[in-house]
Amino acid sequence: MTKQIEVKKRILEENEKAATRLRQSFRETGTLVINLISSPGAGKTTLLESTGAALGTTRRLGVLVGDIATERDADRLRQSGLPARQILTGGSCHLDARQIDGAFTGWGSPKLEILVIENVGNLICPTSFDLGEDFKVALLSVAEGDDKPFKYPGIFSRAAVTVVTKTDLLPHVTFNMTRVRDEVRSLNPAATVLELSARTGQGMDRWIALLEERLAAKTAAVPAAR
Amino acid sequence: MTKQIEVKKRILEENEKAATRLRQSFRETGTLVINLISSPGAGKTTLLESTGAALGTTRRLGVLVGDIATERDADRLRQSGLPARQILTGGSCHLDARQIDGAFTGWGSPKLEILVIENVGNLICPTSFDLGEDFKVALLSVAEGDDKPFKYPGIFSRAAVTVVTKTDLLPHVTFNMTRVRDEVRSLNPAATVLELSARTGQGMDRWIALLEERLAAKTAAVPAAR
Numbered sequence: 001m002t003k004q005i006e007v008k009k010r011i012l013e014e015n016e017k018a019a020t021r022l023r024q025s026f027r028e029t030g031t032l033v034i035n036l037i038s039s040p041g042a043g044k045t046t047l048l049e050s051t052g053a054a055l056g057t058t059r060r061l062g063v064l065v066g067d068i069a070t071e072r073d074a075d076r077l078r079q080s081g082l083p084a085r086q087i088l089t090g091g092s093c094h095l096d097a098r099q100i101d102g103a104f105t106g107w108g109s110p111k112l113e114i115l116v117i118e119n120v121g122n123l124i125c126p127t128s129f130d131l132g133e134d135f136k137v138a139l140l141s142v143a144e145g146d147d148k149p150f151k152y153p154g155i156f157s158r159a160a161v162t163v164v165t166k167t168d169l170l171p172h173v174t175f176n177m178t179r180v181r182d183e184v185r186s187l188n189p190a191a192t193v194l195e196l197s198a199r200t201g202q203g204m205d206r207w208i209a210l211l212e213e214r215l216a217a218k219t220a221a222v223p224a225a226r
Numbered sequence: 227m228t229k230q231i232e233v234k235k236r237i238l239e240e241n242e243k244a245a246t247r248l249r250q251s252f253r254e255t256g257t258l259v260i261n262l263i264s265s266p267g268a269g270k271t272t273l274l275e276s277t278g279a280a281l282g283t284t285r286r287l288g289v290l291v292g293d294i295a296t297e298r299d300a301d302r303l304r305q306s307g308l309p310a311r312q313i314l315t316g317g318s319c320h321l322d323a324r325q326i327d328g329a330f331t332g333w334g335s336p337k338l339e340i341l342v343i344e345n346v347g348n349l350i351c352p353t354s355f356d357l358g359e360d361f362k363v364a365l366l367s368v369a370e371g372d373d374k375p376f377k378y379p380g381i382f383s384r385a386a387v388t389v390v391t392k393t394d395l396l397p398h399v400t401f402n403m404t405r406v407r408d409e410v411r412s413l414n415p416a417a418t419v420l421e422l423s424a425r426t427g428q429g430m431d432r433w434i435a436l437l438e439e440r441l442a443a444k445t446a447a448v449p450a451a452r
Contacts, residue, residue: 121378124294
């Protein structure tokens with residue numbers, strides 16, 4: 001068991017080095033990078049399709065999509081007009097920074113303004129792996145139930161933003177939004193909690209505004225050209 | 227990376243030994259053991275509450291519940307009258323056979339007829355860890371979408387039974403049941419696919435009948451007392 005811990009520690013250290021390099025590179029280009037994490041089927045790809053529809057003509061937006069199998073999500077995103085590259089993890093339950101580096105290399109110019117990393121559908125494993133992102137976004141669909149933040153404290157304490165998705169299903173499920181907000185804030189007092197339905201568009205304006213605000217802050221911090 | 231593979235191999239070998247011991251023990255007592263696997267929020271606990279309501283007075287049913295944090299699911303099950311023990315994995319994304327052994331020890335007599343192991347909410351990690359079960363059951367909620375079997379082939383190829391849950395939401399989501407059945411059967415031609423809503427009770431009869439059939443087969447195979 002000691003060897004197991006030792007190996008895990010080394011993997012995380014190697015990941016951290018790669019993430020630090022990525023973060024520096026994204027700082028230089030002023031690219032806002034979001035690490036999107038949720039259970040399978042919480043609506044990551046649908047949120048990105050709607051985000052692309054809202055921002056795709058005004059912002060250079062791209063997506064790296066992680067899955068253990070199939071190119072389905074990248075195909076969906078490309079069909080909606082978003083540049084997307086699929087990373088197949090071959091069974092691994094999360095993306096790591098070296099995979100991001102490999103897949104992002106040669107994305108070319110013009111540089112992306114916003115890069116969304118759609119992580120493997122999993123509320124647990126992706127939490128520990130820094131991908132050089134500006135912040136993590138956790139998605140929670142109302143169909144999953146309002147008890148999830150305390151059951152999966154790792155992700156909800158680390159995500160700067162929690163997006164409650166599929167709010168169009170609220171009339172048909174038991175879901176206490178106040179409970180979710182309270183639990184998320186108790187784990188992470190600085191967290192922003194948004195509610196939206198990418199399907200109906202309700203609440204999308206606040207998500208888009210959040211991206212624009214964070215992008216403006218990132219761009220303002222770009223180091224002067226040398 | 228070689229060390230990583232070596233450590234993983236050793237972990238799986240140790241797990242396999244413990245699982246073999248468990249399986250032998252469950253064979254002697256004729257206890258039917260089910261390893262229930264799904265995404266967070268697919269309805270594992272709700273299905274078990276309804277199963278307990280249907281079988282609890284006629285069958286000795288018990289549940290071991292795995293979560294990374296909180297006793298919420300075991301509390302819910304106990305409130306519904308089901309004997310349940312919580313296993314907290316402390317961050318690990320799956321249960322292993324030694325945890326089952328530890329938690330099941332001293333469950334006492336009379337022996338359980340059916341033991342359900344509600345695994346950690348995760349479609350990936352639990353797939354590789356044999357818990358001494360008779361078979362795996364994968365749950366997929368209609369709110370998660372119909373593209374999941376090919377995206378998570380590990381679990382859908384290994385689960386003898388796939389239960390499509392929350393069918394009461396079908397009028398409100400886009401979900402092609404035929405596609406799911408086709409993908410599951412393509413991964414696992416022998417799989418049984420059931421559809422149900424534990425909330426309305428629709429389809430529960432087929433699930434209960436399946437448990438009774440499997441229990442009868444297990445009981446018939448109990449070695450004669452020595």
